Amino acid sequence: MKYYLIPFFLFLLSADVCTAQTISEVSKRLAKDSVMNEMIDQAAIRTPVLRQLNISTDIITNGDITSELNGKPLFKGKARTIRTNMIVNVPVISWGKNSFSTTVSYFQQHLRMTEIQSFVPELGNQDLDFNKSTVGLTASFSRADSLFNRPVYFSASVSGLTNDAKSLKKISYLATLLFPLKQTAKTRYSLGLVINIDPSLDIPAFLLFTYWHRFDNDLEFTFNMPSQISLRKGFSDRLWLTAGSSLSGSVAFFQLNSPVLPNDANYTTMDLKSGAGVEYRLGKKILIGVNGGILTPITARAFERNESSNDYFLKNKLSNVPYVNFSFSVLPFLKRKR
Numbered sequence: 001m002k003y004y005l006i007p008f009f010l011f012l013l014s015a016d017v018c019t020a021q022t023i024s025e026v027s028k029r030l031a032k033d034s035v036m037n038e039m040i041d042q043a044a045i046r047t048p049v050l051r052q053l054n055i056s057t058d059i060i061t062n063g064d065i066t067s068e069l070n071g072k073p074l075f076k077g078k079a080r081t082i083r084t085n086m087i088v089n090v091p092v093i094s095w096g097k098n099s100f101s102t103t104v105s106y107f108q109q110h111l112r113m114t115e116i117q118s119f120v121p122e123l124g125n126q127d128l129d130f131n132k133s134t135v136g137l138t139a140s141f142s143r144a145d146s147l148f149n150r151p152v153y154f155s156a157s158v159s160g161l162t163n164d165a166k167s168l169k170k171i172s173y174l175a176t177l178l179f180p181l182k183q184t185a186k187t188r189y190s191l192g193l194v195i196n197i198d199p200s201l202d203i204p205a206f207l208l209f210t211y212w213h214r215f216d217n218d219l220e221f222t223f224n225m226p227s228q229i230s231l232r233k234g235f236s237d238r239l240w241l242t243a244g245s246s247l248s249g250s251v252a253f254f255q256l257n258s259p260v261l262p263n264d265a266n267y268t269t270m271d272l273k274s275g276a277g278v279e280y281r282l283g284k285k286i287l288i289g290v291n292g293g294i295l296t297p298i299t300a301r302a303f304e305r306n307e308s309s310n311d312y313f314l315k316n317k318l319s320n321v322p323y324v325n326f327s328f329s330v331l332p333f334l335k336r337k338r
Contacts, residue, residue: 040331040332041331041332044331044332045240045279045281045287045331046220046232048327048329049087049089050089050332051089051287051329051330051331051332052088052089052330052331052332052333052334053086053087053088053089053328053329053330054085054086054087054327054328054329054330055084055085055086055327055328055329056084056085056086056325056326056327056328057082057083057084057085057325057326057327058081058082058083058084058248058295058323058324058325059082059323059324059325059326060080060081060082060083060295060321060323061080061321061322061323062078062079062080062114062321063078063079063080063318063319063320063321064076064077064078064079064318064319065077065078065079065113065316065317065318065319066316066317067314067315067316067317068314068315068316068317069120069313069314070313072119073119074118074119074120074123074314075116075117075118075119075120075123076116076117076119077113077114077115077116077117078113078114078115079111079112079113079316079318080111080112080114081109081110081111081112082109082110083107083108083109083110083250084107084108084109085105085106085107085108086105086106086107087103087104087105088103088104088105089101089102089103089332090102090103090104090334091332091334097143097144097145098141098142098143099141099142099143100139100140100141100142101139101140101142102137102138102139102140103136103137103138103140104135104136104137105134105135105136105137105138106133106134106135106136107133107134107135107136107250107251108131108132108133108134109130109131109132109133109250109252110129110130110131111128111129111130111132112127112128112129112130113127113128113129114127116128130252132163132252132253132254132267133163134161134162134163134251134252134253135161135162135163136159136160136161136162137159137160138157138158138159138160139157139158139159140155140156140157141155141156141157142154142155143155147179150179150180151179151180152177152178152179153176153177153178153180154175154176154177154178155174155175155176156173156174156175156176157173157174157175158171158172158173158174159171159172159173159174161251161253162253163252163253164253169253169264169266169305170198170200170251170253170266170305170306172196172197172198173196173197173198174194174195174196174197175194175195175196176192176193176194176195176208177192177193178190178191178192178208178210179191179192185214186213186214186215187212187213187214188210188211188212188213189209189210189211189212190208190209190210191207191208191209192207192208192209192210193205193206193207193208194206194207194208199306199307199308200266200268200303200306200307200308200309201308201309202308202309202310206226207225208225208226209223209224209225210223210224210225211223211224218233218234219231219232219233220232220233222244226247227246227247228244228245228246228247229244229245229246230242230243230244230245230246231243231244237281238280238281239278239279239280239281240278240279241276241277241278242276242277242278242279242291243275243276243277244274244276245272245273245274246272246273247270247271247272247273248270248271248273249268249269249270249271250268250269251266251267251268252266252267252268253265253266253267253305254266254267254302261313262303262304262305262313264304264305265302265303265304265305265313266302266303266304266305266309267300267301267302267314268299268300268301268303268309269297269299269300269301270297270298270299270300271295271296271297271298272295272296272298273293273294273295273296273323273325274293274294274296275291275292275293275294275323276291276292276293277289277290277291277292277325278290278291279327284331285330285331285333286328286329286330286331287327287328287329287330287331288327288328288329289325289326289327289328289329290324290325290326290327291324291325291327292322292323292324292325293322293323294320294321294322294323295320295321295322295323296320297316297317297318297319297320300315300316300317300318301314301315301316302314302315
């Protein structure tokens with residue numbers, strides 16, 4: 001299934017337009033717009049970003065890493081990563097065709113590098129450990145309307161990320177326009193546009209395409225550009241199997257103490273996760289899941305904060321490695337005020 005994404009990922013690699021924040025926000029908007037007319041619980045079961053609470057942990061196994069500093073070899077070794085991501089969606093208010101909501105996120109990453117072979121004397125060959133946490137807050141406005149007698153969905157959001165309670169490290173603005181082209185009980189597809197104002201991105205706008213189809217045997221196919229392609233099958237009202245590929249990413253902030261490097265830096269990654277998993281519903285509102293497969297690193301770069309990610313000073317290349325993910329989710333129970 002990974003091969004269906006090759007042309008799109010060539011575009012992503014050349015543009016480097018996706019960070020973890022962008023992917024999350026685009027996926028969330030696509031998911032919400034595609035399930036407007038479905039029951040809330042069923043929609044959230046199908047699309048995890050619609051859930052009230054979602055906690056997910058990736059355990060990424062040991063793999064090769066090579067690092068370059070300003071285009072010159074820095075070190076090589078082995079790297080193992082554990083990432084935990086928590087997202088809390090809080091609906092605030094809705095009136096008429098409009099709604100307002102907030103999202104709180106927490107991301108924690110532990111990167112351990114061993115068997116270091118340094119190419120610069122100053123670094124040495126000792127093992128390296130990094131623990132980084134990021135907190136985010138997003139405020140979103142959405143409106144359902146019509147244009148040329150056809151439905152259209154508009155959303156705008158502002159997001160802040162930081163690892164410091166005293167200040168915001170990153171602010172970005174996102175606007176999405178989505179036009180449903182077909183909506184039936186078994187098939188939906190839409191075309192849209194995303195505008196993302198973010199100093200780290202060189203391309204501030206790109207097209208969206210989302211497609212969903214349910215076959216006669218209840219197998220569901222989903223393709224959300226730019227984030228996901230998958231097959232999903234329910235075996236009961238409590239058990240589901242999913243297989244496919246999706247983009248994931250991370251953002252971390254560093255304070256560096258070096259006369260030749262930026263003092264304030266971002267470290268971002270983008271990965272392709274391909275695999276399969278199961279999810280099981282406990283009671284009425286709780287879902288637990290496990291999935292695994294192969295993680296393919298696409299980019300891993302460090303660059304000065306508020307500068308373009310293409311102006312990086314550090315680049316890491318990591319090998320494809322197996323990963324396993326564990327998740328815990330709570331279906332929506334809070335409702336917007338009217």
